Ligand code: G
Ligand code: G
């Protein structure tokens with residue numbers, strides 16, 4: 117309950133809040149040119165890990181205001197920097213008027229179409245009642261990236277029906293491959309199969325969790341378009357990210 121109260125204060129931007137909310141930004145890089153493609157926004161709140169306070173926010177009915185805070189902040193950065201930013205959304209956010217609220221946030225911050233990207237999980241797609249919202253988001257032209265692809269219960273059917281643009285290949289694949297990646301191993305075969313699935317469905321692929329040059333070279337060799345991971349850039353606060361990537365703040 118105390119943690120919940122503290123989170124509420126942080127959300128209200130209370131001067132009394134011990135720990136303010138902050139966004140960290142991690143680059144997603146196009147592998148061929150090594151160029152920044154967009155940033156993923158990762159919510160930070162003091163030392164508490166998101167795996168702790170996001171479920172708390174969900175239980176306590178704070179996930180909508182928290183998600184809104186993230187979207188507004190990300191929208192302002194995307195607008196100021198002229199770089200798209202992807203935002204993680206929980207299944208419970210994709211209900212009701214979410215699409216209209218997002219449209220309003222984008223309008224207020226004057227974000228270009230495509231300037232805000234949503235990262236959704238397989239759980240969100242399978243959850244009751246999210247389909248209508250996903251269709252509305254499609255109608256608005258909001259890019260949808262499927263996060264942690266391959267880590268849950270993939271029902272491949274939805275890839276054909278849903279307005280997804282991009283698959284984010286979960287870190288588990290690179291972990292399973294070993295470093296250097298072991299060719300012809302089961303993990304290698306699965307990764308190749310997923311990359312070719314992406315190609316045939318005309319979905320871009322982002323490989324997550326790239327931690328070394330050998331992993332990067334392996335993925336480039338497979339024709340994976342984009343990557344994310346400590347080797348390409350760690351998550352950093354707003355001003356560090358702006359400095360590192362030469363963006364005006
Ligand atoms: O770097 P990292 O520990 O921050 O992220 C851990 C998890 O928290 C990831 O699965 C990520 O998707 C999730 N996460 C990070 N920021 C947000 C956010 O703003 N909203 C939601 N719903 N999840 C987030
Ligand atoms: O679930 P999602 O993909 O949204 O979570 C992203 C998480 O992955 C964040 O916690 C981020 O800090 C973490 N992350 C990003 N790059 C790497 C990496 O190269 N290695 C590891 N171990 N974690 C990473």
Ligand code: MN
Nearest residue numbers: 156204235263
């Ligand atoms: Mn993500």
Ligand code: NA
Nearest residue numbers: 263264284324
């Ligand atoms: Na992910």
